[in-house]
Amino acid sequence: MQIAPAAPAFAPRPLPARGGVGLKAEHYRTILETGPDIGFFEVHAENYMGAGGPPHRVLTAIRERYPLSLHGVGLSIGAARDLDRGHLARLAALIARYQPGMFSEHLAWSTHDAGFLNDLLPLPYTDETLARVCTHIDQVQTVIGRQMLLENPTTYLAFAESTWPEVAFIAEVVRRTGCGLLLDVNNVHLSAVNLAGDAAAYLAAFPLAHVREIHLAGHAPETDEADRPLLIDSHDRPVDAAVWQLYADTVARTGPLPTLIEWDSDVPGWPDLAAEAARAEAVMAAHAAGGADVVAR
């Protein structure tokens, strides 16, 4: 006798092309008691890898009411070493349990012999790293049984040995693996300023047809030892005007997309956070073609 596996607790629910925010503990009560009209919530996968208790209880209550985006930070796709099988299995279990509308991870690495390094560290863009990243993404998509989105990084330093420009590297990863993209427009701006690049040129070359979600965030302006601008990906303040402009230019070409306001430190009260998400929706309403002119998918 074949015993069917238990049906997932949640029916699949895609992310709407609306503004979303990160789910933060300081807002749990407000969200569950007032049921605000927000497009979706995004959470870091690793925060829900405990066995039980309030995190899962709250996430279950949220997922009963809202679409969910699951964003991993610790998979270390850009590392030379193999993906951690236990971590991948935990991710697969989380995805099966909560049925998020999207799952995304970073073009970065964090695993080291000494331990897990708790940051999104950069990798050189070479034929060797390209093959390794594609192998890892193939493995992830096979294990979780669905498409993942790959997020572009913030860059502070370039590797001398890189032979691929970042946009071409990302486009080739998409071509080889069929993964989708999470376009972090703030990261595009930061990387362009930090390396004296051109954000508009980056976006013009970016494979926008494969973008399934957008991240917007605030950053901290600093300088390096030569007094050049060094913008830090701090996620601790409102989105900058330059980033709103790049976002408007982007959605004018892609059409409306699920857009997350990524505010992780010095988190404001709920009304201010929700207002940033509402602003993203206003930008989409003003600039994004309804569907006729969008880049062919």
Add this chain to the structure above:
Amino acid sequence: MSSHAERLAGFGAAILDARLAAPPGLLGPDGQPSARRFAVYRNNVVVGLTEALQAAYPVVHRLVGEAFFRAVAGHYVRLEPPASPILLDYGAGFPAFLEVFPPAQALAYLPDVARLERAWVEAYHAAEPGPAPGWAGLPADGLAGLRLALHPSVRVLASDHPVLRIWQMNLPGAEPGPLPPDAGPDEVMLARPEAEVEVFRLPVGGAAFVAALQAGKTVSAAALAGFDRTPRFALQEMLSGLMASRACLGPLPAQPPHPRGDPRCSPLSPPPFALSAPRWPGFP
């Protein structure tokens, strides 16, 4: 090792050891190295892990202050970076580190306060229990020979210091006050029967008693562990408290008889006391 692997190994080593120079070939916008830009990554890692540690040990942070905490954390996170990306679990070794960190040794109670905070975090994230065994069919001679199922979140701690009282009065928002110099030891049980972590002061011997139950000992064997700690172990008070705390889910099913006789019950040493069935709401 591939050049990819070598490159990342060198990068990671330099992140954790501030005495190392930034690796070569990491270039700013003018094609020149920039120590300041590499320092962003170093800073992110150390600050991020320090914040994770502070989130796990808020009372230790309050007791030693921001500057000292940042200093001790700076040493600890470089010595023991996380083994996994699951940061909610990070810092298990921090209490032991506080014990051997010379500048912290003036605060003799600090490592045990840290242990209490660690137990709280473990209880918070512990698994939800499966279906509760229930109390139907309790043997007529009461609890003595039973093993008990405890909630997966239960944690116990015994300290020579009054750590529960120190912890409670140094929680965020609480007001610390003086403790008498003979404040004495604390034994503590934590449990998260639903969504909230609850913290209980146990009678002396209680931590050994509960730990024995968690290890699958019968109530009578666990009681012996309590009496080992003190001949005045308040067993009935402990039992009533345990039941009232909702930390106990019910009896475990009886073990099948051991083929060479039950190692738990020697005919030469019957339990020294009889336990009557406890009375609590709902018990038939």
